[in-house]
Amino acid sequence: MARYIARRAIALLPILLGVSATAFLLIHLLPGDPATVYLGEHATPESIARVQHEFGLDRPLPVQYAVYLWHAIRGDFGDSLETHRKVIVEFFPRFPATIELSLGAITVALLVGIPIGLLSAAQPNSIFDRIGMAVALTGVSLPVFWLGLMLVYIFSVYFHSLPTSGQIGIYSALRAVTHIDVLDGVLTGNFLAAGDALRHLILPSITLSSYSTAIIARMTRASMLDALHQDYIRTARAKGLAGRAVVIGHGLRNALLPVVTVIGLQVGSLLTGAILTETIFSWPGVGRFMYDSILFRDYPVILAGILLFSLVFVLVNLCVDVLYAFLDPRIRYA
Amino acid sequence: MSKRFPALVIIGFLVAGVLAIPASRTSWAAQMNDTFVWGKSGDADTLDNQVSSNGETSEVTTQVYNLLVRAKPGQTDIEPDLAESWSVSSDGLAWTFKLRKGVTFHDGTPWNAEAAKFNFDRMADEKNPYHAVKGFDFEYWNDFMADSFKEAKVVDPYTIQLILKQPNAPLVYNMSIISFDFASPASFKQYGGELVGQHPVGTGPYKFVEWVRDDHITLEANPNFFRKGLPKTKRVIMRVIKDNAARFLAVKAGEVHAMEAPNVDDVKAVAQDPNLKLGFRPAFNTGWIRFNMNNELFKDKRIRQAVAYAINRKAIVDGLYAGYGEVAQQHMPPVMWGRVAKPPSWSYDPSKAKALLAEAKYPNGFSLDFWYIPVSRPYFPAGKEIGTAIASDLGKVGIRVHLMTEDWAAYLKDRKTNKFPIFMIGWIGDNGDPDDWLGFFFPKYDKDNAYLSYNNPAVFDLINKAKVATSQDARAKMYAQAEAMLLDDVRDIPLAHAKVPLVMRKNVEGLVGQPDANEYMETVELK
Numbered sequence: 001m002a003r004y005i006a007r008r009a010i011a012l013l014p015i016l017l018g019v020s021a022t023a024f025l026l027i028h029l030l031p032g033d034p035a036t037v038y039l040g041e042h043a044t045p046e047s048i049a050r051v052q053h054e055f056g057l058d059r060p061l062p063v064q065y066a067v068y069l070w071h072a073i074r075g076d077f078g079d080s081l082e083t084h085r086k087v088i089v090e091f092f093p094r095f096p097a098t099i100e101l102s103l104g105a106i107t108v109a110l111l112v113g114i115p116i117g118l119l120s121a122a123q124p125n126s127i128f129d130r131i132g133m134a135v136a137l138t139g140v141s142l143p144v145f146w147l148g149l150m151l152v153y154i155f156s157v158y159f160h161s162l163p164t165s166g167q168i169g170i171y172s173a174l175r176a177v178t179h180i181d182v183l184d185g186v187l188t189g190n191f192l193a194a195g196d197a198l199r200h201l202i203l204p205s206i207t208l209s210s211y212s213t214a215i216i217a218r219m220t221r222a223s224m225l226d227a228l229h230q231d232y233i234r235t236a237r238a239k240g241l242a243g244r245a246v247v248i249g250h251g252l253r254n255a256l257l258p259v260v261t262v263i264g265l266q267v268g269s270l271l272t273g274a275i276l277t278e279t280i281f282s283w284p285g286v287g288r289f290m291y292d293s294i295l296f297r298d299y300p301v302i303l304a305g306i307l308l309f310s311l312v313f314v315l316v317n318l319c320v321d322v323l324y325a326f327l328d329p330r331i332r333y334a
Numbered sequence: 335m336s337k338r339f340p341a342l343v344i345i346g347f348l349v350a351g352v353l354a355i356p357a358s359r360t361s362w363a364a365q366m367n368d369t370f371v372w373g374k375s376g377d378a379d380t381l382d383n384q385v386s387s388n389g390e391t392s393e394v395t396t397q398v399y400n401l402l403v404r405a406k407p408g409q410t411d412i413e414p415d416l417a418e419s420w421s422v423s424s425d426g427l428a429w430t431f432k433l434r435k436g437v438t439f440h441d442g443t444p445w446n447a448e449a450a451k452f453n454f455d456r457m458a459d460e461k462n463p464y465h466a467v468k469g470f471d472f473e474y475w476n477d478f479m480a481d482s483f484k485e486a487k488v489v490d491p492y493t494i495q496l497i498l499k500q501p502n503a504p505l506v507y508n509m510s511i512i513s514f515d516f517a518s519p520a521s522f523k524q525y526g527g528e529l530v531g532q533h534p535v536g537t538g539p540y541k542f543v544e545w546v547r548d549d550h551i552t553l554e555a556n557p558n559f560f561r562k563g564l565p566k567t568k569r570v571i572m573r574v575i576k577d578n579a580a581r582f583l584a585v586k587a588g589e590v591h592a593m594e595a596p597n598v599d600d601v602k603a604v605a606q607d608p609n610l611k612l613g614f615r616p617a618f619n620t621g622w623i624r625f626n627m628n629n630e631l632f633k634d635k636r637i638r639q640a641v642a643y644a645i646n647r648k649a650i651v652d653g654l655y656a657g658y659g660e661v662a663q664q665h666m667p668p669v670m671w672g673r674v675a676k677p678p679s680w681s682y683d684p685s686k687a688k689a690l691l692a693e694a695k696y697p698n699g700f701s702l703d704f705w706y707i708p709v710s711r712p713y714f715p716a717g718k719e720i721g722t723a724i725a726s727d728l729g730k731v732g733i734r735v736h737l738m739t740e741d742w743a744a745y746l747k748d749r750k751t752n753k754f755p756i757f758m759i760g761w762i763g764d765n766g767d768p769d770d771w772l773g774f775f776f777p778k779y780d781k782d783n784a785y786l787s788y789n790n791p792a793v794f795d796l797i798n799k800a801k802v803a804t805s806q807d808a809r810a811k812m813y814a815q816a817e818a819m820l821l822d823d824v825r826d827i828p829l830a831h832a833k834v835p836l837v838m839r840k841n842v843e844g845l846v847g848q849p850d851a852n853e854y855m856e857t858v859e860l861k
Contacts, residue, residue, distance in 0.1 A: 036746045045750075047471070054469075083379055083547075084469030093547075149579055156587040164584045165575055170371075170550050282575045284548045292376075292576070297743055 001325065008318050015314060016307060020072070023306040024065050027299055033057065034081055034297040055081065068303070077307075078300035082293065087304045091286060095308070096179035097167055098285035101278070102270040103180075104205030109212035109266065114259070116213075117220025121228060121255075122247050132217060139214030148207040148280040155203060163200050165282035172196045204281040208274055212266040219262045223255035230254070257327055264320030268313045367860040368568040370842075373581040373593030377548050377574045382531030383512050384457055385470035389851055392512040393594075394551055394572055396852040398440075399515035399536035402431050402450075403506060407854060408616060408846045410669045410766030412510045416445060416537065426501030426804045433492040437560045439518035440541045447488040452519040454486035454496070456527070464527035474513035474764075478504070501802035503809055507767035512852055539565040539856035548574055565856035566844065585610065585837055591860065592838035592845055598656040598715070601835050609840055617660065617667045617831035618849030620771075621713030621760035623724070624826050626784035629755045631700065638824035640690035641756070642680040644731040649682070650723045651830050654716050658835060662828035664817050665761075665771055669849055671806075672768035672813030677821050687731040699732020705749075705757035708739045712832045713760035720829075721758065750783045757784065758829075763849065768813040772797050776820070788825045 035051040052058045056067065071078065077087035116136065120129040156164040168174060168181045174193040177184045182201060185194020227233065228251050236246045278288035286305060293301035324331045378391040383399065386392070402417040417431040437445040456464045457475045465472075472480075482502035487495040496505070508514065521535035534542045537560070540553035553570045573590055575581040582600040584590040586607065596604075604610045623645075625632040632638055651659040663677040691699060706721030707714050714720055717739070725735035739745065749757060764770045776797055779789035793816045800812035820826070836847055844857040 030741065033743060033747065036743050047473070047476070050471070079469055081469075090547075149583065152580065152583045152587075156589075157583055160587065164587050164589055165580055166549060166573070170552070170571055170573065279577045280580050282549070282573075282577070282580060288576070289548070 077304040100180040105208035108209035113213040113216030116217040121224030136214040136217040139210040208277040227255040268316040373590040380531035381534040397540040429496040447494040478508040504767035504769040566859040613836040615834040615847035619713040619762040622826040627787040636694040640687040644687035646682040659832040667831040672810040701734040
């Protein structure tokens with residue numbers, strides 16, 4: 001297993017190199033240049049030339065890429081054109097915020113999606129199955145920005161029960177340890193702040209999880225239906241095992257393998273695809289930062305973000321592969 | 335059971351934490367009459383405004399710093415700020431400012447001529463130890479002062495003189511731009527030029543407390559502020575909520591007191607909400623259609639006139655500006671001086687347009703690419719829709735339009751080539767001096783540049799003379815004369831000025847919309 005993981009880790013390098021080269025090339029193929037965006041309507045040819053020189057944009061593309069790689073290897077992804085701070089410094093507090101939101105969303109997706117899938121599969125074509133699948137279809141179909149705004153309207157504007165936006169209230173004094181605010185609240189014993197952070201997490205988590213919940217519910221249902229028609233289930237039932245024991249004990253474990261694959265992919269996309277949710281809820285994560293950076297043509301941030309997202313995807317998939325071995329004793333990695 | 339106990343305890347505390355915050359906790363901010371919460375559409379890039387031209391920065395720094403002079407509330411005219419009075423020598427080469435006495439920076443150090451000189455030296459001298467800030471430039475200094483500035487001289491502890499190499503008549507208006515603010519010299523010495531942008535220390539109504547990037551900036555009242563009785567609130571918190579709809583919902587929910595840049599539909603919804611009201615920033619912008627006069631077609635004035643008569647500008651403004659636009663008759667908006675008293679009006683007249691086209695030997699019209707802006711600006715809130723309406727109007731007189739656009743970065747670059755035959759562009763003012771408008775739009779002729787394709791030395795001469803004349807009356811006449819020539823030549827077709835709406839809760843008083851979008855929050859009260 002250790003050798004397998006090491007081999008996969010080494011394979012990461014050409015993947016990241018390929019991703020960085022492609023991203024670098026594509027970004028520079030776009031029309032317009034960041035110096036003009038940076039200077040806006042006041043731009044003069046002299047000021048554009050000055051800014052281009054300052055950011056090294058006047059050098060040949062291969063040289064720019066080589067310089068970029070050389071610095072990136074040493075952990076220097078350059079300075080953000082928008083905030084003028086080190087890219088790595090910009091990502092540092094934002095990534096934990098995205099992790100917090102993703103964990104919240106995946107928790108909701110698992111707590112809601114798997115039970116819906118299980119119950120639907122246990123009683124196929126029942127009224128519960130139909131309602132469950134209708135909910136799942138709605139989750140897949142609803143635009144995230146619409147759902148988010150509706151939830152804010154209902155729970156924040158109408159009922160005044162949950163906050164509209166932000167990771168934590170502006171009056172909550174919380175010492176940052178991990179930048180995952182709920183966790184920081186617990187770690188520092190500031191449960192009032194942790195509670196406040198949790199309240200801020202609820203609506204964005206539900207919004208972000210809507211698609212994943214639906215996918216997980218449908219996948220669990222399909223996988224469970226398949227498992228429940230296997231011979232060993234029939235045998236278990238014939239031996240007189242109770243319905244719940246058959247479904248949970250025998251069906252679920254065997255049905256989980258494809259579900260875990262989907263969950264892995266969902267975690268990857270939650271970590272990287274929270275752009276709309278983060279924008280609606282002013283969540284200070286990497287998704288919103290990337291969105292702003294794309295609008296601003298903030299090349300260094302976009303490139304670092306693409307590399308980070310690629311790394312996350314590859315690592316999550318590696319974790320999923322390792323998890324297979326634990327779930328299915330027949331799978332062995334050499 | 336014992337293994338589960340710690341987890342259960344933590345969950346218990348968390349639930350208690352959630353429940354301990356009352357249901358109305360989220361509208362807490364709105365209920366606090368001493369903290370004004372402002373909804374910003376973006377974050378600042380630095381809080382050192384001398385090196386920033388970012389509007390998100392200047393909203394904040396306006397509360398922290400002061401200037402020699404500032405725009406009057408709700409106007410572009412100026413009034414004393416850190417200077418009590420000023421005068422200019424007859425040759426226009428020496429500006430003398432008498433400074434306000436008894437003012438201190440937030441760190442307790444005194445404001446005086448030495449502090450003013452320290453700031454001018456920092457902006458002007460590239461070798462000054464506090465000048466260089468990586469990634470930033472003294473953009474406003476370079477644009478408005480660098481060419482003419484020679485030195486700042488301390489005449490006495492409360493008199494400073496700016497000595498110029500050449501006259502710069504707009505100087506006093508330029509000094510009302512927040513990028514010419516004054517920071518505590520001691521703060522530069524403590525933090526250095528690079529880091530002063532994270533530790534702003536001014537003389538303004540509010541002192542800087544904290545900046546949580548992309549989230550909020552907190553300011554607290556300066557008890558020693560020189561305008562007595564101000565500020566009215568103990569704190570200002572500026573929350574960054576980039577999505578317009580989400581920011582509006584935060585105002586509706588009572589988490590934020592007031593906001594900028596609402597969506598058009600949300601502005602309409604304000605009328606239905608008894609807790610909300612609207613305010614406006616006066617129109618300080620203009621959107622216009624610019625001909626590329628390097629293009630053979632538009633060298634003919636009759637064709638430019640035909641286009642002007644063919645476009646129903648009133649219908650466009652009525653239909654696409656949500657009720658806060660007005661048809662522009664000239665380049666500068668009504669809040670400016672130096673305008674033409676009675677500008678020619680190209681009322682919508684398609685038959686006149688057709689006649690002019692026939693006279694110009696195009697009785698059946700022609701085809702052309704029309705470029706519209708791909709972004710939303712107050713002067714063109716919906717570029718594509720406005721472009722489509724223009725294309726439709728032109729189609730009616732036989733001018734067949736291909737609507738074109740491209741990425742904003744490319745658009746800004748290409749307008750300065752001959753790629754665009756005719757295009758939409760506009761301007762938001764920096765200060766109340768006409769030089770910021772006409773001086774920027776018509777500096778010279780360039781045969782390779784659509785933006786600078788108008789070649790009329792008489793207009794350039796008037797604008798250049800107006801820049802150095804010392805009498806404001808004389809300057810106003812020169813700008814008006816230049817504008818009259820531009821309008822007579824149909825160099826551009828001014829389309830619209832638009833005021834900019836602000837949404838606020840009913841209990842907000844004293845928030846006056848500023849033309850330059852930098853409201854003075856010192857007068858805001860929460861009733």
